[in-house]
Amino acid sequence: MKTYARRTLGLILAGLILTGATGCDRTEKSGAAASAPAVAARADGAERYALTGEVLSVNEAGKAITVRHDEVKGLMPAMTMDFAVSGGDVRVLKAGQHIRAELVREKNGDSRLEKIWPDDQATNAAIAAGARGLREDTMTKGKAAYREMGEAIPNFTLLDQEGRVITSGRFRGKTVMLNFIFTRCPFVDKCPAATLKMMAAQKQVKAAALPNIELISITLDPAYDTPGILKEYAAVRGIDPANFSFLTGPEGAIRDLLTQFGVVAEFEGDLLKHSLATLLIDPTGKIIHRADGSGWEPEEFVAKMKK
Numbered sequence: 001m002k003t004y005a006r007r008t009l010g011l012i013l014a015g016l017i018l019t020g021a022t023g024c025d026r027t028e029k030s031g032a033a034a035s036a037p038a039v040a041a042r043a044d045g046a047e048r049y050a051l052t053g054e055v056l057s058v059n060e061a062g063k064a065i066t067v068r069h070d071e072v073k074g075l076m077p078a079m080t081m082d083f084a085v086s087g088g089d090v091r092v093l094k095a096g097q098h099i100r101a102e103l104v105r106e107k108n109g110d111s112r113l114e115k116i117w118p119d120d121q122a123t124n125a126a127i128a129a130g131a132r133g134l135r136e137d138t139m140t141k142g143k144a145a146y147r148e149m150g151e152a153i154p155n156f157t158l159l160d161q162e163g164r165v166i167t168s169g170r171f172r173g174k175t176v177m178l179n180f181i182f183t184r185c186p187f188v189d190k191c192p193a194a195t196l197k198m199m200a201a202q203k204q205v206k207a208a209a210l211p212n213i214e215l216i217s218i219t220l221d222p223a224y225d226t227p228g229i230l231k232e233y234a235a236v237r238g239i240d241p242a243n244f245s246f247l248t249g250p251e252g253a254i255r256d257l258l259t260q261f262g263v264v265a266e267f268e269g270d271l272l273k274h275s276l277a278t279l280l281i282d283p284t285g286k287i288i289h290r291a292d293g294s295g296w297e298p299e300e301f302v303a304k305m306k307k
């Protein structure tokens with residue numbers, strides 16, 4: 001199993017590189033200034049440019065932001081202008097925030113920002129340090145990287161659906177139910193079903209008034225699942241964000257987490273095929289329950305939370 005997982009994880013990397021034409025792979029550069037190619041034309045005729053800048057204001061009703069951006073190589077000099085953004089992004093972004101994004105220009109001249117990530121120094125430094133630590137830990141452990149029942153989960157530093165830096169230490173002292181999903185998952189019986197079960201568990205926890213329970217879903221597809229995309233995913237499902245976080249981050253860090261949690265994910269063309277694992281982690285960070293696949297019930301996890 002471990003050997004298979006490790007080999008397949010190599011394929012994820014290959015898959016991510018192969019699909020680079022349709023996905024943004026700049027999340028890897030959290031610690032450095034984005035210096036992606038100036039323009040990438042797509043099959044639909046839209047052009048994509050790397051953009052960095054500062055958000056000056058957010059127009060939530062109009063789903064637009066005003067950005068003082070740096071030079072956009074191959075397109076325009078530094079200036080201040082408005083851009084359309086998604087409903088999730090407009091709710092995550094704040095005036096004064098530094099961002100990096102892709103400026104998408106349609107054939108008809110319409111333009112918008114996608115793949116929006118926080119880009120301030122403190123965030124970049126924290127995320128990069130977390131990814132480095134996870135890399136070292138995964139490399140050092142080698143074949144023993146897979147965390148068995150009773151073992152502690154690895155430390156991680158990721159971004160939540162608000163674009164905030166979240167470290168694993170934040171969940172010490174809490175019982176955590178954790179799984180992996182991605183927002184574009186087309187298999188109704190996989191991620192969408194897993195999210196419904198997580199939501200059901202959250203409701204049962206609330207009904208039973210169980211204290212100190214957190215739910216976490218980490219994305220399998222960080223090239224697409226930005227904080228804004230995750231925010232939208234949670235919002236359209238009416239998920240209470242009080243104790244349910246959706247996390248994303250650099251692809252390297254996600255790959256290392258998949259290795260350590262024993263989740264297999266592999267692109268076949270544009271399709272991300274993956275296994276499912278749901279874990280329960282005790283307040284000291286140890287794994288106390290694990291369900292592979294989708295044949296688990298929220299009740300079984302909630303019962304173990306009560307112990």
Ligand SMILES: [Cu+2]
Binds near residue numbers: 182274
């Ligand atoms: Cu899925």
